[in-house]
Amino acid sequence: MDAFEYVAPRTLDEAYAAMSNGKTTALLAGGTDVIVQLRENRRHADQVLDVKHIPELMALKITADGGLSIGAAVPCAVIYENAEIAAKFPAVIDSASLIGGIQIQGRASLGGNVCNASPAADSIPSLIAQDTRLVIGSKSGTRELPIEEFFAGPGKNNLQPGELLIQLKIPAPKPRSGAFFNRFIPRNEMDIAVVNAGARIQLADDGETIADAKVAIGAVAPTPLVVPAAAQALIGKPANEETFAAAGEASAAAATPIADMRGSVAQRKHLAKVLTVRALRGALERAKENS
Amino acid sequence: MRRTHVSTRLNGDNVDFLCEPRQSLLEVLRDNLGLTGSKEGCNNGNCGACSVILNGRVVNSCCVLAVETEGAEVTTIEGIAEGDRLHPLQQVFLEEAALQCGICTPGFIVASKALLDKEPHPDEARVRHWLANNLCRCTGYDKIVRAVLKASDQMEAKV
Numbered sequence: 001m002d003a004f005e006y007v008a009p010r011t012l013d014e015a016y017a018a019m020s021n022g023k024t025t026a027l028l029a030g031g032t033d034v035i036v037q038l039r040e041n042r043r044h045a046d047q048v049l050d051v052k053h054i055p056e057l058m059a060l061k062i063t064a065d066g067g068l069s070i071g072a073a074v075p076c077a078v079i080y081e082n083a084e085i086a087a088k089f090p091a092v093i094d095s096a097s098l099i100g101g102i103q104i105q106g107r108a109s110l111g112g113n114v115c116n117a118s119p120a121a122d123s124i125p126s127l128i129a130q131d132t133r134l135v136i137g138s139k140s141g142t143r144e145l146p147i148e149e150f151f152a153g154p155g156k157n158n159l160q161p162g163e164l165l166i167q168l169k170i171p172a173p174k175p176r177s178g179a180f181f182n183r184f185i186p187r188n189e190m191d192i193a194v195v196n197a198g199a200r201i202q203l204a205d206d207g208e209t210i211a212d213a214k215v216a217i218g219a220v221a222p223t224p225l226v227v228p229a230a231a232q233a234l235i236g237k238p239a240n241e242e243t244f245a246a247a248g249e250a251s252a253a254a255a256t257p258i259a260d261m262r263g264s265v266a267q268r269k270h271l272a273k274v275l276t277v278r279a280l281r282g283a284l285e286r287a288k289e290n291s
Numbered sequence: 292m293r294r295t296h297v298s299t300r301l302n303g304d305n306v307d308f309l310c311e312p313r314q315s316l317l318e319v320l321r322d323n324l325g326l327t328g329s330k331e332g333c334n335n336g337n338c339g340a341c342s343v344i345l346n347g348r349v350v351n352s353c354c355v356l357a358v359e360t361e362g363a364e365v366t367t368i369e370g371i372a373e374g375d376r377l378h379p380l381q382q383v384f385l386e387e388a389a390l391q392c393g394i395c396t397p398g399f400i401v402a403s404k405a406l407l408d409k410e411p412h413p414d415e416a417r418v419r420h421w422l423a424n425n426l427c428r429c430t431g432y433d434k435i436v437r438a439v440l441k442a443s444d445q446m447e448a449k450v
C-alpha cells in the first residue's frame with residue numbers, strides 16, 4: 001500500500017475544501033471496502049478523507065413526514081439496533097443485518113455500500129425498491145437523484161470530482177405497502193450474493209389488488225437492475241402466486257448475468273426468478289401488516 | 292511519510308503512539324506497540340482473528356486505520372483478563388479445550404466478550420450467528436460455541 005495522508009474534516013465545507021486541493025482523494029466511511037482496496041493496490045490515493053466526523057453523514061432519523069433519512073456513513077449496526085426504524089423500514093434492516101458479520105456491521109455504512117457500486121451490493125436492490133433518493137453535495141451545492149440513476153458499472157458510480165454522498169432518503173411507506181429484500185449465498189452467513197432481490201408492493205383499498213410495485217435485482221448485470229417489466233406484471237393484478245410467478249419470469253428475462261465461480265448464467269437467471277417471488281411474498285406479508 | 296501522533300485509551304490506559312496514516316490498527320498494535328495477541332489471519336476482513344473492541348463495538352482491526360483511533364477506546368485480547376485473573380471466557384476456553392492451534396482464539400474471545408457484554412444470555416443460534424465473522428480451521432466450532440455458552444452460564448451464576 002502506498003503512503004497517504006489522513007484528513008478528518010468536521011464539516012462539509014472543510015471536506016469540500018480538502019477535496020479540491022489537487023490531491024487524489026479516497027473517501028473513508030467504515031473502511032470495509034476502501035481500506036482493503038488501498039492495501040491491495042487496487043486503488044491509489046494521496047489522501048484518505050474520513051467522513052465520519054461530519055455530523056450530516058452520521059445523522060439518522062425518521063423525518064416529520066415519516067420518511068427515513070440515513071447519513072451516508074452511519075454503520076449498519078446503528079441502523080438495525082434502532083427499534084423504530086426496524087418497525088417502520090424492515091426492508092432496510094433486511095439488508096443492513098446481512099452485510100458481513102458483526103465485525104463488519106459495526107463499521108460498514110449504507111453510503112459506502114452504495115458508493116462502492118458492486119453489482120452484488122446487498123443494500124442496493126432494497127433501497128431501489130423503496131424509491132430511495134441520494135443527496136449529493138459539493139462546493140457548489142447539493143443535488144438529489146433516484147438511487148437507480150447512480151450506477152455506471154461494476155465499482156463505478158456517477159459522482160463527479162468534488163462530490164460526496166451526504167444522505168440517503170427513503171420516502172414514508174404508503175398505507176397497505178410493504179418491502180422485502182433477500183439474497184442467495186451458498187453459506188448461511190458472510191458471503192457475496194450469487195443473486196439478490198428487493199421488492200415493494202402497495203395494495204389497493206380492496207386489500208387484494210396490487211396498486212403499485214417495484215422490483216430490483218442484483219448480481220445479474222454490470223449494475224443493480226430495476227425491472228420495470230416485473231412491476232408491469234404486478235400492477236393491477238391480484239396479489240397471488242400466479243402474479244408473483246409472472247413477475248419472477250420478468251426478472252429472469254431482464255437478468256444478463258455472467259458465469260463465474262459463484263454461479264452459472266442459468267443458475268443466476270433461475271435465482272433472479274425465485275428471489276423475486278420470495279421478495280414479493282415477504283413484501284405482501286408486510287403490506288398486510290401495514291393495513 | 293510524516294508520522295502522525297495519536298492519543299487513545301488502550302485497555303484502560305492512556306496511550307500515545309506515532310504511526311503512518313496507512314498503517315492499520317492491527318499493524319500498530321502488533322508492530323509498534325508490541326501487543327501481538329491480536330492475530331493477522333487474512334488482512335482483509337474475513338477471518339476475525341484481529342478482532343478488537345472499538346468504542347464498544349467489535350471490529351476487525353485490519354480494516355481500521357490506526358489514525359482513526361484518536362480519542363477512541365480500544366480493548367484488545369490483552370485487556371480482557373483482570374490482572375492475573377482470567378476472564379471466564381478465557382478460563383472456559385482452556386477447560387473445554389476450545390482451541391487447537393490457537394490462532395483464531397484471541398479473536399473468538401474478544402468477539403464473544405463483546406456479545407456477553409451486550410447480551411449476557413445468548414442461545415446457541417445467537418452465538419453461532421454472532422461469531423460468523425470468526426473463522427477457525429481446526430476445531431469445527433462446536434467446542435467454541437459450547438465454551439461461550441458455558442462462560443455465559445458461569446457469569447450468570449456469579450451475579
Ligand SMILES: Cc1cc2nc3c(=O)[nH]c(=O)nc-3n(C[C@H](O)[C@H](O)[C@H](O)COP(=O)(O)OP(=O)(O)OC[C@H]3O[C@@H](n4cnc5c(N)ncnc54)[C@H](O)[C@@H]3O)c2cc1C
Nearest residue numbers: 027029030031032033034100109112113115121122165336
Ligand atoms: C468480510 C466482509 C464481508 C462483506 N460482506 C458483504 C455483504 O454481505 N454484502 C455486501 O453488500 N457487502 C459486503 N462487504 C463489503 C462492504 O462491507 C460493504 O460494501 C460496506 O457497506 C461498505 O461500507 P463502508 O462504510 O465500509 O465503506 P468504505 O469502505 O468506507 O467505502 C466504500 C466506497 O465508497 C466510497 N465512499 C464512502 N463514503 C462515501 C461518501 N459519503 N461519498 C462518496 N463516496 C464514499 C469510498 O471511497 C469507497 O470507494 C463485505 C466486506 C468484507 C470485508
Ligand code: FES
Nearest residue numbers: 332333334339353
Ligand atoms: S486479519 Fe483481520 S479479519 Fe482476518
Ligand code: FES
Nearest residue numbers: 391392427428429
Ligand atoms: S484453533 Fe486453529 S484456527 Fe481455530
